[in-house]
Amino acid sequence: MSLPTTAPVASDTLRGPRALAPALDVAALAAHVPVLKRKLRAGQYLYRSGQAFNALYVVHAGFLRTSIVTDDGREQITGFPMRGDLLGVEAIGAGAHVSDAIALDDCDIVELPYPAVMTACLASPELQGMFTAALAREIRRDREWLLALGTLTAEQRVATFLLDVAARHAALGFSGAHFVLRMSRVDIGSFLALKHETVTRALSNLTAQGIIAVERRDVRVLDAPRLQASSRGADAPLHRAA
């Protein structure tokens, strides 16, 4: 059960929905804004829906979970931020936070006071460009998941999710072929609009096909190309038909 030396996951073959562009440059921001550090223990909230909105956050270490709830009780997880990811932007202009962010791990968070960050962006075109691009990237990310939920089957969604997690891990220098999921099956299901049993079944199927190896939250990608194929819409369009 050691790390496999074969079948490494080439990062260019891992194109999940998330665009893997560099995140907000905290160092550049720190030159203009007084950034605060915050530590969270697993299970603690970074912010909750309805709370006053007075800061954005960048994850420095650890893993979180963001979710929204409606007044009629429907709930959905909107993402699993990790190092480099920006949180809280959806609250801009809304006065209060409109989502929850909870730590799945112990986390180190960088706090960017709002609206101080905006003032800093006024002073620096680079910062402004970085910030605006980060917002636009968030929109693209959402659209891509919207498309995934709207067009993919359960197993394809789970495969896409695994590829996304793998790619993000790889982008941070971790292994994309072997990682530990920080969230439960229920969380994955909520994110992918599936029931937790369905997530389990999809993982079991992928395991049965020899594409991945799953043991609780420990996941190994054994065959990245086939995982890619499993995430695709139509069955493996290897070459575009005439």
Add this chain to the structure above:
Amino acid sequence: MSLPTTAPVASDTLRGPRALAPALDVAALAAHVPVLKRKLRAGQYLYRSGQAFNALYVVHAGFLRTSIVTDDGREQITGFPMRGDLLGVEAIGAGAHVSDAIALDDCDIVELPYPAVMTACLASPELQGMFTAALAREIRRDREWLLALGTLTAEQRVATFLLDVAARHAALGFSGAHFVLRMSRVDIGSFLALKHETVTRALSNLTAQGIIAVERRDVRVLDAPRLQASSRGADAPLHRAA
């Protein structure tokens, strides 16, 4: 078949997923940026995926349809912009457009050269705030539809869609109780992640219940409260159970 004088649609009872905040203030922008006017005939593209990105757009009149396509051929409509709506923001930082925008009607469009708009935002804190808020609102809108697609049944989604259209019409001074859909059943289905037959069936069901009256694309909301109820997750939680 005249406009019904009873059962008017009160705008505060119409809360679709879209936040109905005021859109980008074009007049304020025009003071800082040279804005261009563009006219589109029905069926013409405002921009297409892959095209160079050099402007954002605000709808001044008419109705459009935006969509994304993946390399493996999956497609989804992401929205139906109308007067006051901002288009093209998802391309910021991506170099080229990542979606298609096509006119469903003859349209008048205001073109905001990019990155000139960003420069203008540097000069004016108000503009910057307006612009950033518009992006954040877009994120909230996407999240709300994501939640709707993930948690609602077919009929609930269609009801939600009708309420959204009604509310947006009402916000522009049109009737929220009687309107003409500019898009086909296929389009609605693509947006809501449903097949066109399912959309038709949902509309038929709502009609059979006396909640709406549909004749092709002509829609009358006969009972807004019940349409609201039809869009809700759990069956009409009139008062929260203890």
Add this chain to the structure above:
DNA sequence: CGTGAACTTGAGTCTCCTCAAGAACTGTGG
């Protein structure tokens, strides 16, 4: 160890999709 949460698996059901046909509308050319 014991308790509870998380995960897995199975069996039956239901929603929505697929496939198919027909009706209604639109626009075009005779």
Add this chain to the structure above:
DNA sequence: CCACAGTTCTTGAGGAGACTCAAGTTCACG
């Protein structure tokens, strides 16, 4: 003005995928 073709919409019948309900297993934690 009418016939025609094409598109859009509607409705039905049958099937597939995901959900619901239920039970059992494994694991983490006190």
